[in-house]
Amino acid sequence: MKTMKLILAFFLLAGIAVSAQAEINIIPRPVSVVPGNGSFTLTEKTAIVSGEATRPEASYLAGILAKAFGEKPHIKAKGKGIELKLNATLKDSLGDEGYLLTVESKRIVIEAATRAGVFYGIQSLRQLLPPAFEFHPGKGKSAAVPVVAIADKPRFAWRGFMLDVSRHFKGVDVVKSMLDQMALMKMNVFHWHLTDDQGWRIEIKKYPKLTSVGSYRKDTQAARHSDKREGKPHSGFYTQEQIKDIIAYATARHINIVPEIEMPGHASAAIAAYPWLSTLGTTTEVPVTFGKLPDSFNIADPRVIQFLEDVLTEVFNLFPGKVVHIGGDEVMYDAWKKSKAMQALMKKEGLTSPADLQIWFTNRISQFVDSTGHRMMGWNEILGDNVHEWLDPADTQVKQTLAKSAIIEFWKGSLDLINKAVSNGYDVVNAYHRMTYLDYNYKTIPLSKAYSFNPIPEGLDPKYDSKILGFGCQMWSEWIPTTKSMDLKVFPRLAAYAEVGWTPLADKNYQRFLGALHNMEQRWQLEGIDYHKGEE
Incomplete structure (x- = not known):
């Protein structure tokens, strides 16, 4: 060499x-x-x-x-x-x-x-x-x-960690602590999941109810598939001044922040704040339950498109990075199929299915994002592929083609979809859930499995290697309410993912990694960071 x-x-x-x-x-x-x-x-x-x-x-x-x-x-x-x-x-x-x-x-x-x-x-x-x-x-x-x-030098240019602060708000200090750990291990993209059904966490000055209403829920589901509740409200959001402070902190550590503003689904908190955004017209408060919820933005209404462009404009003015994530995952199409406005729009635009309509909408957002000198990113549903067992295959018959400028964050579906995406010219960040979801327990993703992850799928034609920008590992917070519970899931797997993104594949050695991990564990102990011990 x-x-x-x-x-x-x-x-x-x-x-x-x-x-x-x-x-x-x-x-x-x-x-x-x-x-x-x-x-x-x-x-x-x-x-x-x-x-x-x-x-x-x-x-x-x-x-x-x-x-x-x-x-x-x-x-x-x-x-x-x-x-x-x-x-x-x-x-x-x-x-x-x-x-x-x-x-x-x-x-x-x-x-x-x-x-x-x-x-x-x-x-x-x-x-x-x-x-x-x-x-x-x-x-x-x-x-x-x-x-x-x-x-x-790093293997990949995109070495990402995502923190979901929408389901459970984490505040400023926790974010800065995570940025410090990312910096120590040379990770350079902080994907900040700021909005979802259960909470809107970013101040948007033109629409103050997004935080005065949308950042507050009166209770929280306590367990999966359960009617049990925590019995207390949950709230919190980041002011624009706090966001500027966090951006400066990240920039000093050479970490780029990619904000995620979910659309057109996972929108219930925004709809609770401004009901005219709704497709169903039934969402009246921020949901206290998790999972896939039925409502979404009414993208057939020009006022809703303007709202989203207004929100993105404030996001662009805040964040110096050029990439913005628009989510795009898990849109529940039943609401669109029942909406007269949506059906009329589909007929007007010659669209064949709800997935076709979503691509049409996503392209419209992409055109706006591109026009401002930014670049749109989204979960791989934005391509229109059927990646969910609960979807009617007829709902994902598409004729529309997603804008080529979009970055695809692959999280679900057959790995063949990565091959399809890169061969069609898209850049991909590999965040395959079975390998990178930090909310999964250690039995599902033990440390050794996290370490074994290769963002370039087996069998990918080497000529497309450069289309794999890197990887993301995700800390979803539905069932992770506290900092301690989060840290136990993140550490030590974050160290494994850091090596996934940086070290040449041929030079990776799990036993050597475990030896080096002892020093990192001593650091975490001294910093008061809880970490999981053992494989499972």
């Missing part, structure tokens, strides 16, 4: 003996790790050497080291210490997110083509330190950083 030869040559030129014995426990496993002999002693006097271009990363690293020493180290423009460097020539070999990390006895150098690469080099440096190093600050502390040379 070119990068391997480059780093090994640099390492040997530095006059450092190569050791095959040292074990480097970094998650996700780097592409190339060349251990050496000896160590660098990190103390409170160690400076961070950085130019203006990498000053944000230098400040971030200074904040991390302050947790150990009680004060921030000095940042200077020249000299030795922990040196952060940009080198545009590395882009050819390491891409936009790769980095070189070289630890010598007298200095540490992190070099990359971009600031993102430098940031990921910092995350690897953090994991070379003892797990307890960042905790319990004190004067006079020191840590030995093993001599090593690392050349690294």
